[in-house]
Amino acid sequence: xxxxxxxxxxxxxxxxxxxxxxxxxxxxxxxxxxxxxxxxxxxxxxxxxxxxxxxxxxxxxxxxxxxxxxxxxxxxxxxxxxxxxxxxxxxxxxxxxxxxxxxxxxxxxxxxxxxxxxxxxxxxxxxxxxxxxxxxxxxxxxxxxxxxxxxxxxxxxxxxxxxxxxxxxxxxxxxxxxxxxxxxxxxxxxxxxxxxxxxxxxxxxxxxxxxxxxxxxxxxxxxxxxxxxxxxxxxxxxxxxxxxxxxxxxxxxxxxxxxxxxxxxxxxxxxxxxxxxxxxxxxxxxxxxxxxxxxxxxxxxxxxxxxxxxxxxxxxxxxxxxxxxxxxxxxxxxxxxxxxxxxxxxx
Amino acid sequence: xxxxxxxxxxxxxxxxxxxxxxxxxxxxxxxxxxxxxxxxxxxxxxxxxxxxxxxxxxxxxxxxxxxxxxxxxxxxxxxxxxxxxxxxxxxxxxxxxxxxxxxxxxxxxxxxxxxxxxxxxxxxxxxxxxxxxxxxxxxxxxxxxxxxxxxxxxxxxxxxxxxxxxxxxxxxxxxxxxxxxxxxxxxxxxxxxxxxxxxxxxxxxxxxxxxxxxxxxxxxxxxxxxxxxxxxxxxxxxxxxxxxxxxxxxxxxxxxxxxxxxxxxxxxxxxxxxxxxxxxxxxxxxxxxxxxxxxxxxxxxxxxxxxxxxxxxxxxxxxxxxxxxxxxxxxxxxxxxxxxxxxxxxx
Numbered sequence: 001x002x003x004x005x006x007x008x009x010x011x012x013x014x015x016x017x018x019x020x021x022x023x024x025x026x027x028x029x030x031x032x033x034x035x036x037x038x039x040x041x042x043x044x045x046x047x048x049x050x051x052x053x054x055x056x057x058x059x060x061x062x063x064x065x066x067x068x069x070x071x072x073x074x075x076x077x078x079x080x081x082x083x084x085x086x087x088x089x090x091x092x093x094x095x096x097x098x099x100x101x102x103x104x105x106x107x108x109x110x111x112x113x114x115x116x117x118x119x120x121x122x123x124x125x126x127x128x129x130x131x132x133x134x135x136x137x138x139x140x141x142x143x144x145x146x147x148x149x150x151x152x153x154x155x156x157x158x159x160x161x162x163x164x165x166x167x168x169x170x171x172x173x174x175x176x177x178x179x180x181x182x183x184x185x186x187x188x189x190x191x192x193x194x195x196x197x198x199x200x201x202x203x204x205x206x207x208x209x210x211x212x213x214x215x216x217x218x219x220x221x222x223x224x225x226x227x228x229x230x231x232x233x234x235x236x237x238x239x240x241x242x243x244x245x246x247x248x249x250x251x252x253x254x255x256x257x258x259x260x261x262x263x264x265x266x267x268x269x270x271x272x273x274x275x276x277x278x279x280x281x282x283x284x285x286x287x288x289x290x291x292x293x294x295x296x297x298x299x300x301x302x303x304x305x306x307x308x309x310x311x312x313x314x315x316x317x318x319x320x321x322x323x324x325x326x327x328x329x330x331x332x333x334x335x336x337x338x339x340x341x342x343x344x345x346x347x
Numbered sequence: 348x349x350x351x352x353x354x355x356x357x358x359x360x361x362x363x364x365x366x367x368x369x370x371x372x373x374x375x376x377x378x379x380x381x382x383x384x385x386x387x388x389x390x391x392x393x394x395x396x397x398x399x400x401x402x403x404x405x406x407x408x409x410x411x412x413x414x415x416x417x418x419x420x421x422x423x424x425x426x427x428x429x430x431x432x433x434x435x436x437x438x439x440x441x442x443x444x445x446x447x448x449x450x451x452x453x454x455x456x457x458x459x460x461x462x463x464x465x466x467x468x469x470x471x472x473x474x475x476x477x478x479x480x481x482x483x484x485x486x487x488x489x490x491x492x493x494x495x496x497x498x499x500x501x502x503x504x505x506x507x508x509x510x511x512x513x514x515x516x517x518x519x520x521x522x523x524x525x526x527x528x529x530x531x532x533x534x535x536x537x538x539x540x541x542x543x544x545x546x547x548x549x550x551x552x553x554x555x556x557x558x559x560x561x562x563x564x565x566x567x568x569x570x571x572x573x574x575x576x577x578x579x580x581x582x583x584x585x586x587x588x589x590x591x592x593x594x595x596x597x598x599x600x601x602x603x604x605x606x607x608x609x610x611x612x613x614x615x616x617x618x619x620x621x622x623x624x625x626x627x628x629x630x631x632x633x634x635x636x637x638x639x640x641x642x643x644x645x646x647x648x649x650x651x652x653x654x655x656x657x658x659x660x661x662x663x664x665x666x667x668x669x670x671x672x673x674x675x676x677x678x679x680x681x682x683x684x685x686x687x688x689x690x691x692x693x694x
Contacts, residue, residue: 150445153500153592155542155581169540171626174524193585194631195502195515197592197657199645202622206603206645215648228649232592232657234502237584238540245500245544245579256553261503275549284541296544298553301562302496302575308553310544310579 003031004337005065005110007090009081010072011035011055012044014163015095019070019321021050029332030324034046036094038077053234063088067337070324071095091337092123093324097209099123100217107220110326111268112139117330124327126289129319130199130210131217132235133244133311136318138222141307144258144277145250148305149228152214155236155243156199157283158191161314165191166239173237191237209249218337241283242315250305256297259307263294268318273297281312289314290322350378351675351684352412354437356428357419358382360400361510361601362442366417366668375672376679383409385424409599414684418442429470435670438684440671444556447472447564454567457484457673458615459486464677471674476666477501477546477557477580478564480591480658483665485569487613488511491605492597496575499561499566502583502590503546504630507662511588520584538584541563546580554687555580588630589662606654610641615665620644628659634690636661636687673681 016037021290022029033048056062058081062145063069069085071078071094078096085092099105106116107125112135117124127135138147158165165186172182172192182190189196199210215229264271272281273295280295280306292313300306313319331337357363363384370377380395383405383428391402402410404426408565410416416432416443418425426445432439446452453463454472459482474482485494505512512533519529519539529537536543546557561578611618619628625643639660647653659667678684 004584016536041631043595057641101693141478147382150500151649153579155502155583164458170524173520173540177521188625189629190631193520195583195585195590196591196629197627198622198625205648206622206643207648230594230647230649230653230655232500232594232643232655234590234592236502236542238542243544243581247498247577273551275545277536278545280544282536282541284537284542296579300552301552302577306577308577308579 003029004332005032005067005294006030007034007036007066007069007085009036009058009069011046012037012041013072014159014166015072015320018316019072019324020046022026022317022322023126024049026325036063047139051284055148058310060084063090066090067332068093068328072320075314086122089338090122091330091331093121093126093327095320095324097213100127101122101220107217108327108335109135109221109323110330111136111266113221113223114330116332117327117336120336126327127141127217127221127325128210128213129160129315130156130242130321131214131221133292134214134246134321135218136266136269137246137263137294137309138248140216140262140269141248141254141259142222142224143261144254145252147224147227148251149246150251151247152229154229154231154233154240154243155283156233157238157240157315159240160233160242161186169237178311179227187235191235192339195235197232197234199235210286214260217300228309238283240314240316241286241312242319243283243310243312244282246309247300248307248309249303250307250341253305254280254307256299256307259297268292269294271295271297280310283312286312287314288315292318351413351679352378352379353377354381354383354410354416354626355430356383356394356405356416358393359384360419361389361506361513362419362663362667365616365663366419366671369664369669369672373672375675379412380622381409381413410437413437415440415675415678418668420564428519431606433469435624436685437468440473440674441470442473442659442667442671444560446470447474448567455674456482456568457677458483460568460570461677464674464681464683467683473667473670473671473674474564474568475557476507476662477503477589477591478561478568479670480589480660480668481561481593481615482565482568482640483616483657484593484610484641484656485565485595487609487616488595488601489569489571491609492599492601494574494595495598496596498594498634499576500542500579500592501578502585502630503580503582504585504587504589504662505582506587506591507546516584516586519682534589538582540584542581542583544579544581546582577676585630587634587661587663588659589666590628590630590657590659593658594647594654595654595656596650597654598688600652601654603646606644615639616640616641618644627657630659633659634661639665
């Protein structure tokens with residue numbers, strides 16, 4: 001496979017670190033690798049593919065000659081950097097919510113809608129890490145019967161917020177155990193030994209932006225414009241992995257057995273569902289794995305066409321970094337990248 | 348008010364300790380107080396109402412002369428002790444699930460169905476601590492419009508399992524922080540920095556007994572035999588307080604404003620719902636309080652007649668001990684207790 005020159009923006013963050021790990025595990029054919037971050041992290045040295053690389057501050061010039069820019073920073077920073085990367089000719093795979101709902105931006109989970117990449121226009125977004133587990137489970141189920149409505153409550157780890165939140169959980173937990181006051185910096189409420197029903201900010205309709213993404217992004221990825229989703233997104237004192245309790249309503253009855261078969265046949269999904277052995281996914285067990293795990297699959301006792309289930313994934317991997325790399329792999333496979341030479345001549 | 352002779356069985360447990368605390372806070376008119384527990388806790392001394400009392404092992408003779416027996420032990424032990432307390436003439440308020448669904452046993456949350464006490468037959472059950480928050484919120488909402496269906500996912504603290512589980516969470520959390528292996532004794536999975544979708548044991552239909560209680564007990568307490576409930580009950584690494592994310596479907600549209608007014612007017616319910624200030628109930632904040640708190644009240648975006656909300660309560664207090672004392676207070680107020688003298692003559 002041809003080598004690809006890449007830039008990793010946010011290389012020292014929670015997702016960026018995972019990205020570099022997975023890239024090496026999967027032997028992604030990275031040629032030149034630029035590690036980029038804010039000025040705060042500039043100078044940090046990281047070993048990637050046996051080479052010692054220095055993290056540089058991201059500037060407009062950083063993207064010269066880059067074929068794929070992986071960007072995992074805040075939406076605000078993405079909004080500034082993505083046009084710069086595009087101007088330099090790079091295809092951008094962006095982890096933020098900044099561009100996801102733009103009509104000309106593809107929002108992709110490769111197992112679900114890889115073919116959307118064929119008409120990409122240079123910026124490809126990764127869905128929110130609570131949307132990904134949902135669409136990975138809904139896609140195969142939607143081939144059994146039309147999915148009309150989903151009620152989804154989440155159990156989201158602090159890794160979704162970033163490395164500082166992971167430190168906050170650790171520090172607060174130690175304070176509580178030592179019977180000291182837990183200090184808050186990242187979150188509006190204590191997260192250690194607590195949960196709170198707020199991920200991101202509130203919209204006027206009473207939902208949070210995170211909850212609304214589960215509706216809008218799912219519709220876009222699945223190409224199901226009339227899908228109904230009501231979510232409550234909750235932060236829990238877990239380091240890594242998100243879980244979703246999903247109650248799915250179809251247009252006809254779907255048996256748990258049918259659902260298990262369809263889910264088991266879906267690439268990237270594993271069914272872990274043996275109540276007799278207390279087997280179902282938990283965040284602790286799925287952290288560090290690549291699949292979306294589904295368990296507790298049962299007939300919904302409150303709806304004739306309903307199924308209830310429990311979905312979990314490593315939010316840093318399939319929820320972010322792995323999904324980004326899979327998109328890059330698809331771009332390569334489908335020959336959807338600009339040639340590097342052309343880019344250099346254009347400079 | 349006349350004094351009542353009481354026995355507290357499970358006096359050294361998580362609920363029993365809370366019971367003794369609340370009894371004193373509310374100046375419950377306890378005359379003779381017998382503290383009872385298993386042989387393991389016999390001999391423990393506790394101060395109650397300024398008197399130093401010694402915990403005794405529960406035997407068939409323990410209930411002689413007792414007017415009200417509060418029993419908070421496992422269902423297995425309740426099944427053995429309740430008949431003994433009844434034989435001695437005591438009215439039993441039982442915290443276990445053993446008798447809740449018996450047709451001749453009243454299942455009572457006083458704010459919701461105190462009048463059921465008028466026809467009690469000697470054993471009164473307290474609902475499961477994840478049912479109580481749900482019925483406290485549904486009762487006032489059901490006066491606005493008929494409630495057809497509820498989808499409810501829970502976030503349940505370890506206090507629901509008991510004191511040993513609270514120790515397990517503490518010990519495991521310290522082990523994880525110290526990068527040691529977390530030992531499991533109480534739960535099938537690690538609970539520190541983890542969540543798992545299993546509370547109690549599995550039924551053949553794929554639901555757990557805990558989840559099924561939220562359906563059956565709600566129907567009984569609310570006298571709504573055709574209510575539909577689908578629950579997923581999840582244990583979270585929180586010491587005290589349970590939360591429920593509830594998605595409620597009515598037979599006509601109900602506005603968040605109507606719902607807030609109805610909830611605020613319900614005795615024992617407090618609305619804590621100000622997204623602009625990040626205000627909603629969290630387990631950490633509601634622990635130690637007596638009310639059921641409701642927040643995140645919003646129109647359900649996925650159902651024309653739906654509302655979504657977030658409910659939290661201290662599961663040891665309103666979820667168990669406080670509810671038991673409130674039942675006893677109602678029995679006194681309604682003059683539904685046998686006279687002590689009569690009991691003694693019957694001996």
